[in-house]
Each structure stands twice: as structure tokens, then as C-alpha cells.
Amino acid sequence: MAAIEAEAVSKRYGTEVALDRVDLTVAEGETFGFLGPNGAGKSTFINLLLDFAKPTDGSASIFGNDCQGAGVAARDRIGVLPEGYSVFDRLTGRQHVEYAMDSKDVDGDPSQILDRVGILDDADRTASDYSKGMAQRLVLGMALVGEPDLLILDEPSTGLDPNGAAEMRAILEEENERGATVFFSSHILEQVEAVCDRVGILQNGELVAVDTIEGLRESLGGGTKLVITLDRLDDGTAERVRSVAGVETAVARDEATLEVTCTNDAKMDILVELHDAGVDVVNFRTEEASLEDMFIEYTGNR
Structure with missing residues (x-):
């Protein structure tokens, strides 16, 4: 059974389309990163999962429970860290966790949760005295109460x-290791790249890519970046390299460095072309495209 399944989910606000026929399946036990620029529709999609908003068309389910028709059953198995959650200023950190335990009918010692998220020493201070980072740790702790089967985290x-951020990432890895599914949106791409099994990229309400990071690299022509140091970089050198089959981009980084994205098969052809142009290669290295590179490729020109 899928942890999350969305079928042709659309959400419109008047003439504005926030989500456009999104199909997505997240498997049990997966860590899934949900990416997109501001306004892409990420928070709208999460709100539909939590039944904070209704889809205009399509449906979404959590562990087979329809998010709208069986919202209580769907939410019973999840822990949530929503974006922009406001803590209760008059309650202490400990009281926040106790409140989460009561609402989920969970027994236990709040101190264990507070210690895990790094605010045990401040457990009995009112949340009005917490910094933004401390409040974020507290809300993460509340999401962890009861060992949920699914964690939904919006910009955690x-x-x-x-x-x-590194401690938060370690906690997510621990949760996944015990069997929890982790679904989170983030604009900090290196964190997503470090922990996610797969990622989805949302752009203007459309899901434009869903794959492993390696799969995304392959879909972008292998995702190879070739950084070449030359004895000189003439005006026409970059243009000659761009003419080589398999080359996607060739950009001068400085007066002697050319940065080329290409297929793996094109690397030797590029070096031959430079030799034929009378340009000496001083050094070269290959780099795999980062998640940031791929994100820009998918969203920058749409």
C-alpha cells in the first residue's frame, strides 16, 4: 500500500491554478523530497493531504484513506510540521509536547522528545521566549510524538x-530507519540531496519530474559537467565546443576556464575539438550535476 497517492489532483482559486493534475505515489518507507520555487504549489498540495483544503478535481489518500472522505483516519497515522506554525506563547515547551501526547492519546515522558530535538534544557521556559529555531525544534518534536507512520514536513x-539543520536531518534518517515514511518540502537542496530516495519537482502547479537524483541526472543527458582549464580562452572557443554533438552548454567561468555540460560520450570529442582549434588543455575534471543544477534546469526555463 502506498503511503501517499494522488490521482489527477487539481486545485483552482478562481482563475488561478495552484495545482494542475498532479499524479504522485510515495511508497511506504520512502524518504521523498518535494521541491519547487516559491508559489509552485507545494504547500497547497500538503494542505490537501491534511484536509486543510479541498481539491477542485482528483483525489489524494494516505495509507488508503481518502484525505477528504476519511480525513480523521488518514491523519491518525501522521506527524506534521506545517510551514509557519505558531507556538502557544503562554505554554512551555514541555506543555506543548504534553498537549501533542494528549491529542494522540500517547503515554510517555515529554523529556525524551525534548531531549531528542535539543531543547530539554529549555523545556520549562514559555515558548514566547524561544528563538525561531527553538520553536521549529519544538514543533518537530510534537510531530514525532507517537512514532507516526508518516511524517509530513513543510520547510522543516x-x-x-x-x-x-544537520541534527534535524539525522532525526529524519532515524525515523526512516525505524520504518516511517518521510515526505518533506524544502528549498535547501543539499539537505534533500543528502537524505531523499526520490524527489519530485513542482513548477507552476505541475509535477514536472519525479525520480531518483541519479535518474534525474540521466534524464538531463547524463548530467556530466566538464570543467576545463585552458592555456587561453579565445572568443570563439566556447562556440566551437557548443557545436560538438552531445554538448548542452559551454560557458566561460573565467579567462582560462570553460564549464561544459554534456553527455558522457561527448567528453573525448570536446577535447579533440579543442586540440583541433589549437587550444592546449592544461587540466580538466568532471563533476556530476548537483540537485541544484537539475532544479534550475527543470524550473529555470519554464
Whole structure:
């Protein structure tokens, strides 16, 4: 059974299309990264999963429970960190976790959760005294209550410093190892690349790509970036390289460096073309396209 399944989900607000016929299946036990520029529709999709909004067309389910028709059963198995969640200023961190435990009918010691997210020393301070990063840790802790089968996290690293973001990533990996499905949106692409089994890229409400990171590289012509240091970079050198079959882009990084994206098979042809042009290659190296490179490729020209 799929953890999340969306079939032709659309959401319109008047004439504005927030989601356009999104089909998506997230398997149980998967860590799935949901990407897209601001306004792409990521939060709208999450709101539909949580029944905070109704789809105009199509349907979505969580572990086979329709998110709208059986919303209570669907939400019973999930932990949620929504974007922009406001803590209760007059409650302490401990009281927040106790509230989450009561709402899920879970027994246990709140201190264990608070310690896990790194705010045990501040457990009895009111949340009004928390920094943005501390509040984010607290809400993550509330999402972890009851060992949910599915974690839905909307920009979970908001407000966290690099150490906090690394700790959050470690927690997500631990949750996945115990069997939880993790579904999260993020604009911090290196975090997604570090932990996700697959990613989906949303652009203008359309799901333009769903694959593993390696699969995305292959779909973009192998995803090879060739960085070439030359003895000189003449005006026509980049243009000659662009004419080689399999070359997608060739851009001068500086006065002696050419950066080329190409298929794997084109690398030797590029070096031959440079030799024929009378340009000496001082050094070259290959780099795999990063998730950021692929994200720009999918969203930058649409």
C-alpha cells in the first residue's frame, strides 16, 4: 500500500491554478523530497493531504484513506510540521509536547522528545521566549510524538542554523530507519540531496519530474559537467565546443576556464575539438550535476 497517492489532483482559486493534475505515489518507507520555487504549489498540495483544503478535481489518500472522505483516519497515522506554525506563547515547551501526547492519546515522558530535538534544557521556559529555531525544534518534536507512520514536513529547517539543520536531518534518517515514511518540502537542496530516495519537482502547479537524483541526472543527458582549464580562452572557443554533438552548454567561468555540460560520450570529442582549434588543455575534471543544477534546469526555463 502506498503511503501517499494522488490521482489527477487539481486545485483552482478562481482563475488561478495552484495545482494542475498532479499524479504522485510515495511508497511506504520512502524518504521523498518535494521541491519547487516559491508559489509552485507545494504547500497547497500538503494542505490537501491534511484536509486543510479541498481539491477542485482528483483525489489524494494516505495509507488508503481518502484525505477528504476519511480525513480523521488518514491523519491518525501522521506527524506534521506545517510551514509557519505558531507556538502557544503562554505554554512551555514541555506543555506543548504534553498537549501533542494528549491529542494522540500517547503515554510517555515529554523529556525524551525534548531531549531528542535539543531543547530539554529549555523545556520549562514559555515558548514566547524561544528563538525561531527553538520553536521549529519544538514543533518537530510534537510531530514525532507517537512514532507516526508518516511524517509530513513543510520547510522543516526554517530558522535552524547549520548544526540544527544537520541534527534535524539525522532525526529524519532515524525515523526512516525505524520504518516511517518521510515526505518533506524544502528549498535547501543539499539537505534533500543528502537524505531523499526520490524527489519530485513542482513548477507552476505541475509535477514536472519525479525520480531518483541519479535518474534525474540521466534524464538531463547524463548530467556530466566538464570543467576545463585552458592555456587561453579565445572568443570563439566556447562556440566551437557548443557545436560538438552531445554538448548542452559551454560557458566561460573565467579567462582560462570553460564549464561544459554534456553527455558522457561527448567528453573525448570536446577535447579533440579543442586540440583541433589549437587550444592546449592544461587540466580538466568532471563533476556530476548537483540537485541544484537539475532544479534550475527543470524550473529555470519554464
